[in-house]
Amino acid sequence: xxxxxxxxxxxxxxxxxxxxxxxxxxxxxxxxxxxxxxxxxxxxxxxxxxxxxxxxxxxxxxxxxxxxxxxxxxxxxxxxxxxxxxxxxxxxxxxxxxxxxxxxxxxxxxxxx
Amino acid sequence: xxxxxxxxxxxxxxxxxxxxxxxxxxxxxxxxxxxxxxxxxxxxxxxxxxxxxxxxxxxxxxxxxxxxxxxxxxxxxxxxxxxxxxxxxxxxxxxxxxxxxxxxxxxxxxxxx
Numbered sequence: 001x002x003x004x005x006x007x008x009x010x011x012x013x014x015x016x017x018x019x020x021x022x023x024x025x026x027x028x029x030x031x032x033x034x035x036x037x038x039x040x041x042x043x044x045x046x047x048x049x050x051x052x053x054x055x056x057x058x059x060x061x062x063x064x065x066x067x068x069x070x071x072x073x074x075x076x077x078x079x080x081x082x083x084x085x086x087x088x089x090x091x092x093x094x095x096x097x098x099x100x101x102x103x104x105x106x107x108x109x110x111x112x113x
Numbered sequence: 114x115x116x117x118x119x120x121x122x123x124x125x126x127x128x129x130x131x132x133x134x135x136x137x138x139x140x141x142x143x144x145x146x147x148x149x150x151x152x153x154x155x156x157x158x159x160x161x162x163x164x165x166x167x168x169x170x171x172x173x174x175x176x177x178x179x180x181x182x183x184x185x186x187x188x189x190x191x192x193x194x195x196x197x198x199x200x201x202x203x204x205x206x207x208x209x210x211x212x213x214x215x216x217x218x219x220x221x222x223x224x225x226x
Contacts, residue, residue: 004155006155032213034214034215036217041219042219042220043117043204043217043218043219043220044156044204044217045217046214046215046216046217049214089155089156091155093213095213099144099208099213099215100146100158100161100169101148101156101158101215102158103155103156103157104155105153105154105155106153106154106155
């Protein structure tokens with residue numbers, strides 16, 4: 001089955017700097033890669049996703065890149081703000097099988113002001 | 114609020130008792146998922162429904178766990194004879210078949226004493 005690894009497990013950045021979180025997946029058939037943000041005591045919130053037919057997607061300060069050959073994808077947050085502090089999870093899925101997401105272990109992002 | 118709703122948000126029970134969680138998905142979503150999340154880990158897939166049909170169950174879902182979605186709307190997750198290892202956050206998510214984007218509820222946190 002699919003296995004997703006996520007690095008780093010914790011990341012501290014200064015406000016205004018960029019943050020990058022990387023994930024690798026094992027199943028080359030996976031074709032859907034969402035990113036979730038989870039704040040303390042809350043459920044995961046979808047922030048951006050990418051499908052395997054594109055290499056990059058941007059939404060304001062957030063971007064995701066996908067390298068299908070190397071089987072890795074990354075989340076990029078620019079101009080970080082204190083409210084970006086949270087746990088971020090990457091996930092992978094095969095859309096034809098009901099989008100059963102396999103998650104990474106998460107990255108704790110701390111933005112210092 | 115038209116998001117995914119879960120009830121109760123917190124449940125404390127003694128080992129051996131039965132507990133039931135309820136999930137109300139986004140109304141137009143035909144897919145409903147249950148995930149379990151333990152501290153410091155990403156969510157793990159338990160089961161999912163398309164309308165009222167339960168299409169897949171994880172091996173994590175032991176015989177003590179049962180999920181239903183009787184009319185293709187809300188769903189319940191019951192845990193019988195709870196064990197301390199069942200302590201976790203139980204997350205519900207829903208999606209529509211077209212976009213495949215999963216939207217999570219705030220979760221039901223179970224503590225087994």
